[in-house]
Amino acid sequence: MLTAYDAMSAAIFDAAGIDLLLVGDSIGNTMHGHTTTLPVTVDDMIPAARAVAGAAPHSLVVVDLPFGSYEAGPEQALGTAVRFMKETGAAAVKLEGGRRCAAQIRAITDAGIPVVGHLGFTPQSEHALGGHRVQGRGDEAAEALWADALAVQEAGAVAVVLEMVPVDVAARATETLRIPTIGIGAGPRTDGQVLVWTDMAGMTEWTPRFARRFAELGAALREAAQEYASEVRAGTFPDAAHSFER
Numbered sequence: 001m002l003t004a005y006d007a008m009s010a011a012i013f014d015a016a017g018i019d020l021l022l023v024g025d026s027i028g029n030t031m032h033g034h035t036t037t038l039p040v041t042v043d044d045m046i047p048a049a050r051a052v053a054g055a056a057p058h059s060l061v062v063v064d065l066p067f068g069s070y071e072a073g074p075e076q077a078l079g080t081a082v083r084f085m086k087e088t089g090a091a092a093v094k095l096e097g098g099r100r101c102a103a104q105i106r107a108i109t110d111a112g113i114p115v116v117g118h119l120g121f122t123p124q125s126e127h128a129l130g131g132h133r134v135q136g137r138g139d140e141a142a143e144a145l146w147a148d149a150l151a152v153q154e155a156g157a158v159a160v161v162l163e164m165v166p167v168d169v170a171a172r173a174t175e176t177l178r179i180p181t182i183g184i185g186a187g188p189r190t191d192g193q194v195l196v197w198t199d200m201a202g203m204t205e206w207t208p209r210f211a212r213r214f215a216e217l218g219a220a221l222r223e224a225a226q227e228y229a230s231e232v233r234a235g236t237f238p239d240a241a242h243s244f245e246r
């Protein structure tokens with residue numbers, strides 16, 4: 001699984017054979033210049049999800065319920081999920097939280113909409129969690145995470161993302177659950193993996209420890225822009241081959 005926020009990246013990842021595309025609320029950080037996911041709205045997510053779903057005929061598209069669009073209760077959560085399904089072409093929704101969101105997951109699931117859970121470090125709660133920290137460290141926290149994972153499964157979730165949890169905590173959740181686990185910063189012993197595509201492709205200077213830069217697209221793009229500007233300034237672009245005669 002990779003994130004995607006527009007048709008261009010979605011078409012590329014779909015052609016690459018990525019099984020699942022996540023229209024993540026990380027769009028707030030990666031595309032909209034926010035420092036957290038908290039300001040992201042349903043109206044931000046809908047055009048992004050529509051663009052991704054329209055450009056990805058093979059990948060299964062999952063869209064995040066943004067902060068403030070589901071916490072109030074099952075009715076609010078179902079309302080948001082129904083809007084996403086009607087207006088975007090996505091196949092599933094994702095929301096953050098375990099036992100506290102079980103009623104929301106159940107309501108959306110009962111309406112025939114697949115739900116992906118998200119446990120461990122949940123960015124929408126980063127102020128309550130005290131920043132970007134590994135979750136599920138220590139016996140009590142590990143037990144709480146496993147209880148949340150079971151609650152998410154019992155509420156009907158079709159899969160669960162585990163973000164920034166110790167390897168053995170993620171591995172035990174993976175062994176215990178019937179539904180697939182998808183890890184990010186959760187080690188190799190999950191059923192699947194997810195990364196934010198701009199991290200995966202080296203688009204930005206800073207990369208979280210758990211992400212690997214599989215390319216240096218940011219540097220390549222900067223060099224292309226520098227080359228373009230310097231050829232324009234030198235008068236060597238456009239040349240005859242890129243111009244029209246009358």
Ligand code: KIV
Pocket residue numbers: 003022023024025026027064118161163184194195196
């Ligand atoms: O929004 C996002 O990109 C996510 C992934 C990190 C799982 O939720």
Ligand code: NA
Pocket residue numbers: 024025026064
């Ligand atoms: Na997210």
